[in-house]
Amino acid sequence: MKWKLDRAVDLHKESPYTFYLPSDYVLNQLKAGDLVKLIFMAEEPLDNGYEGERMWVEILERNGSEFRGKLMNKPHYLESLHYGDLIHFNLVHICDTQLDDPYAMDMDYYLEQKVTVSNDVLSRNEFNLMLRFEPYDDSDLGWVFFSGHEEDGFNADANNFQFISVGKMLNMDDSILAFINDTVPCAYERERETAKFVRIENYDWSIHE
Numbered sequence: 721m722k723w724k725l726d727r728a729v730d731l732h733k734e735s736p737y738t739f740y741l742p743s744d745y746v747l748n749q750l751k752a753g754d755l756v757k758l759i760f761m762a763e764e765p766l767d768n769g770y771e772g773e774r775m776w777v778e779i780l781e782r783n784g785s786e787f788r789g790k791l792m793n794k795p796h797y798l799e800s801l802h803y804g805d806l807i808h809f810n811l812v813h814i815c816d817t818q819l820d821d822p823y824a825m826d827m828d829y830y831l832e833q834k835v836t837v838s839n840d841v842l843s844r845n846e847f848n849l850m851l852r853f854e855p856y857d858d859s860d861l862g863w864v865f866f867s868g869h870e871e872d873g874f875n876a877d878a879n880n881f882q883f884i885s886v887g888k889m890l891n892m893d894d895s896i897l898a899f900i901n902d903t904v905p906c907a908y909e910r911e912r913e914t915a916k917f918v919r920i921e922n923y924d925w926s927i928h929e
Contacts, residue, residue: 722762722763722764722800723760723761723762723763723772723798723800723801724760724761724763725758725759725760725761725807725809725813726758726759726760726761726772726813727812727813728741728758728759728812728813728814728815729741729811729812730812731759731815735887735891736890736891736894737827737830737886737887737888737890737891737894738830738831738885738887738888738891739815740815740816740824740827741815742814742815742816742817742819742821743821743822743823743824745821745822745823746817746819746820746821746823747811747814747817749819750779750782750787750814750817750819751779751782752779752780752781752782753778753779754778754779754817754818754819755776755777755778755779755792755817755818756776756777756779756787756789756814756816756817756818757774757775757776757777757814757815757816757817758774758775758777758807758809758813758814758815759772759773759774759813759815760772760773760774760775760795760798760801762797762798770797772797772798773793773795773796773797773798774815774816775791775792775793775795776791776792776793777789777790777791777792777807777809778790778792780806785810785811785812786808786809786810787808787809787810787811788806788807788808789806789807789808789809790804790805790806790807791803791804791805791806791807827887829886830885830886830887830890831885831887832859832885833859833860833861833885833886834859834860834861834883834884834885834886835860835861835862835863835864835865835883835884835885835886835889836863836864836865836881836882836883837864837865837881837882837884837888837889838864838865838866838867838870838874838875838880838881839880839881839882840866840867840869840870840874840880841865841866841867842882844867844869845892846867846892847865847866847867847868847889847892847893847910848866848867848868848869848909848910849865849866849867849868849907849908849909849910850863850864850865850866850896850907850908850909850917851863851864851866851905851906851907851908851923851928852864852902852903852904852905852906852907853904853905853928854904854905855904860883861886861900862904863886863889863900864881865889868909868910886900895916895917896908896917899917899919902919905923905925906919907919907920907923908920
């Protein structure tokens with residue numbers, strides 16, 4: 721089974737708040753003997769549905785952004801790869817390291833802090849109304865996101881909502897970071913003309929009682 725390395729840089733660009741990418745601070749420190757994780761992708765679909773494997777590689781040599789390393793895992797699915805194989809790769813392929821990354825705390829926040837979102841938001845990949853209530857616990861930011869197109873009676877069914885990481889919402893629109901920690905309660909809606917969120921000063925909270 722032929723394989724290729726996935727570009728972690730591109731995956732991070734697609735989902736910057738949920739796909740961790742080592743910071744330049746860490747990448748600049750990498751040297752021979754360090755371990756890095758790469759994503760090995762099958763060039764053709766695998767029978768078991770897997771697209772590839774993430775595995776550790778020990779750096780043997782570095783020349784600027786180019787590396788030569790040794791595979792330190794035994795592949796489960798990619799039969800053409802073997803433990804100890806020599807791997808040539810670039811900085812753009814590295815999705816993790818074993819070095820401490822002080823910038824990883826931001827990613828922890830995006831993944832661990834949760835919000836409630838309507839299924840209609842997820843199906844449309846769009847949200848136009850967001851309300852902040854008192855959080856349930858330390859992991860809950862208290863925000864509830866709506867597309868603004870939900871039908872009557874939609875909100876009455878808890879099965880129409882999911883509890884997900886705030887990072888997934890930021891991947892859709894990270895402009896909300898400007899007020900993500902605003903006071904409770906608060907409400908924002910997207911202006912049709914500018915596509916920006918504005919605070920609703922006289923929102924009727926009684927409809928949620």
